[in-house]
Amino acid sequence: MTAPTYDLGKLHGGLRLPGHKLASTSAPIRDVPIPEQLVLPITQHVGDPAHPVVGIGERVLKGQLLAEPDGVLSAPVHASTSGEVVAIEPWPVSRRHGDNAPCIVIESDGDDRAIGRSEAASDLTTLQPEELLAQILQGGVVGLGGAVFPTAQKLMQARTGEMEYLILNGVECEPYISCDDMLMRERAAEILSGAQILMHALQIDACYVVVESDKLDALHHLGDAMGELGDDRLVLKQVPTIYPSGGEDQLVQLVTNREVPSGGLPSDVGCLVQNVGTAAAVHDWIVGHQPLISRVTTVAGDGIVNPMNVRARIGTTIADVVKFTGGYAEKPEHLILGGPLTGKFISTDRVPLVKATNSILVVFESSFEGRELACIRCGDCASVCPVQLLPQQLFWYACADNETKLREFGLTDCIECGCCDLVCPSHIPLTEDFRMAKGRIRELADEKARADRARRRFEARNERLDREKQDREAELSRQKESARKAGPAVIAEILKRKQEKSEDD
Amino acid sequence: MWTAVFTIALIALVAGLGLSFASRRLPSDASDLVEQVNELLPQTQCAQCGYPGCRPYANAIVDGSAGINLCPPGGDSTVQRLATLLGKDVIPLVEHVETSVAVIDETLCIGCVHCRNACPVDAIVGAQHFMHTIIESECTGCELCVAPCPVDCISMKALT
Numbered sequence: 001m002t003a004p005t006y007d008l009g010k011l012h013g014g015l016r017l018p019g020h021k022l023a024s025t026s027a028p029i030r031d032v033p034i035p036e037q038l039v040l041p042i043t044q045h046v047g048d049p050a051h052p053v054v055g056i057g058e059r060v061l062k063g064q065l066l067a068e069p070d071g072v073l074s075a076p077v078h079a080s081t082s083g084e085v086v087a088i089e090p091w092p093v094s095r096r097h098g099d100n101a102p103c104i105v106i107e108s109d110g111d112d113r114a115i116g117r118s119e120a121a122s123d124l125t126t127l128q129p130e131e132l133l134a135q136i137l138q139g140g141v142v143g144l145g146g147a148v149f150p151t152a153q154k155l156m157q158a159r160t161g162e163m164e165y166l167i168l169n170g171v172e173c174e175p176y177i178s179c180d181d182m183l184m185r186e187r188a189a190e191i192l193s194g195a196q197i198l199m200h201a202l203q204i205d206a207c208y209v210v211v212e213s214d215k216l217d218a219l220h221h222l223g224d225a226m227g228e229l230g231d232d233r234l235v236l237k238q239v240p241t242i243y244p245s246g247g248e249d250q251l252v253q254l255v256t257n258r259e260v261p262s263g264g265l266p267s268d269v270g271c272l273v274q275n276v277g278t279a280a281a282v283h284d285w286i287v288g289h290q291p292l293i294s295r296v297t298t299v300a301g302d303g304i305v306n307p308m309n310v311r312a313r314i315g316t317t318i319a320d321v322v323k324f325t326g327g328y329a330e331k332p333e334h335l336i337l338g339g340p341l342t343g344k345f346i347s348t349d350r351v352p353l354v355k356a357t358n359s360i361l362v363v364f365e366s367s368f369e370g371r372e373l374a375c376i377r378c379g380d381c382a383s384v385c386p387v388q389l390l391p392q393q394l395f396w397y398a399c400a401d402n403e404t405k406l407r408e409f410g411l412t413d414c415i416e417c418g419c420c421d422l423v424c425p426s427h428i429p430l431t432e433d434f435r436m437a438k439g440r441i442r443e444l445a446d447e448k449a450r451a452d453r454a455r456r457r458f459e460a461r462n463e464r465l466d467r468e469k470q471d472r473e474a475e476l477s478r479q480k481e482s483a484r485k486a487g488p489a490v491i492a493e494i495l496k497r498k499q500e501k502s503e504d505d
Numbered sequence: 506m507w508t509a510v511f512t513i514a515l516i517a518l519v520a521g522l523g524l525s526f527a528s529r530r531l532p533s534d535a536s537d538l539v540e541q542v543n544e545l546l547p548q549t550q551c552a553q554c555g556y557p558g559c560r561p562y563a564n565a566i567v568d569g570s571a572g573i574n575l576c577p578p579g580g581d582s583t584v585q586r587l588a589t590l591l592g593k594d595v596i597p598l599v600e601h602v603e604t605s606v607a608v609i610d611e612t613l614c615i616g617c618v619h620c621r622n623a624c625p626v627d628a629i630v631g632a633q634h635f636m637h638t639i640i641e642s643e644c645t646g647c648e649l650c651v652a653p654c655p656v657d658c659i660s661m662k663a664l665t
Contacts (some may be wrong), residue, residue, distance in 0.1 A: 447547070449546050450544070450547075450548075450645075451548040452548070452624050453643070454547075454548040454549060454550065454643075454645045455543075455548040455559070457627055457628070457643060458548065458550050458559075458625050458626050459559070460627070461625065461626065461627045493661040
């Protein structure tokens, strides 16, 4: 077994939160049976929606491509089981904006027959990194930590810069969520294999696998798997259990002591962060030829009878997942997809489980409840902000809609972790305000870009009209000149011809 | 005493020359201000303000002949920003319009190019006797193409 190392950078602020993870980690991951109907949104990633390539009534097999990537930032969607496509229609989904999105609905035939795949390349190291990246793209693998950024594009983007470290993120710092923890306990070898594939794709020789210090079982299993593998490029690291040390930029700072610049990416400081679940998904696709059609998710909260981690097919509705675990406790208040701090409250459990769903949380009361009072300028929010912003200042500027100041005070660097909300004695929903202010800033920028384009087109058109007018005038004067040179007889002839023509009309 | 008079006169002369140079050679405030006002306008070039485009309207605002509330596509936020820039009071907008784009009913279009010639941002594609269509992403919703159409095949579709 390889022992974890501790040399760490420092994280500003953050909070020690009660984990609530014991209940969901006491039993192994259980498989949710394939439901009769699966609902697969065509947008399960950031970026452009995928383009459906199947028709209604078509029979599909497990792992068959349903929608292909369309646009720069896009990922394909695969059938989670075999069956018949019965509809492609708007369906309630969990998104930041809007409630319904186009989904492909499959009625399962119960056979779960998989589509045949060509045999794997026996040795990955003979594969060119570009080929490997193209393959990863086809597997529909996206970041499973919750941001769902297409993995292949993230790798391609990182390859344009100088890369040093691959960081596997096993820091599941938000309360209740434990799906990565369970995955590390049960599939450590697959995670490490995924890390090796990712390292090969990036052509780098260093990978930190980072786990929180309170996840002893996960550390133990990863250490064992590393010992068996004997790959000295892999290093296991422990970080303290502080929320939000699992944020991408925060993790880079903790592990490498390098700060990701404002508005920049971890690749600017030579790092690439991937979730452990993503690494396992890469392994499943490249080695096992199974595209991303299922994921592990935590079902927890005081509104759940039996909290546990389950592996469910993508497209299973939340209702089916919860029913499998044993159903809701009496009259739960809130249904949240994601963690209690960064998750999204949803109003119906008809919503399907998607690639982003790392947790289904059912609680009686949310952590942010309480009457909103005036800001008393205590400054607690600034001392817990992991990005070292000044939330109280930002709050004033957000209320005043002062875009310039909001930018100046770094609103765009806010990671929306929710720490400031939790400590605020006046219960001000700061994160929600910041989220809305960010939206307005984006809208303004869009408007401005549209106006600029319209102006450029308008000016170009005016220039063109001027040019055409000048050309016409030049042509006319040239004709006049040549007629004058030819003499009065020719002019008379031209006039006569013209007269005849007008009489004809 | 004469030294003092001479010195002051010299300073006045140098300063005067400097100022006259600055006023002639450096870009004047007015055109700079017109540029800033123009920046705030939505650039739809729709002429709903009564001026033939956004820049002429910006000119009119700066020389004081037009109010800051004449731009319907810009909405209340544009009035607000103009008021802040020019130090004027926020006044209610003369008319509210929805953001929309023009749509050509292609089954009716006779290919007369009148609408294409009217479009201030070249967002209409088409040639004589051929069907026309609108590039939706470039359309500013100015409605200038609606009136010239002889067969009334252009309608405005609201953007939600």
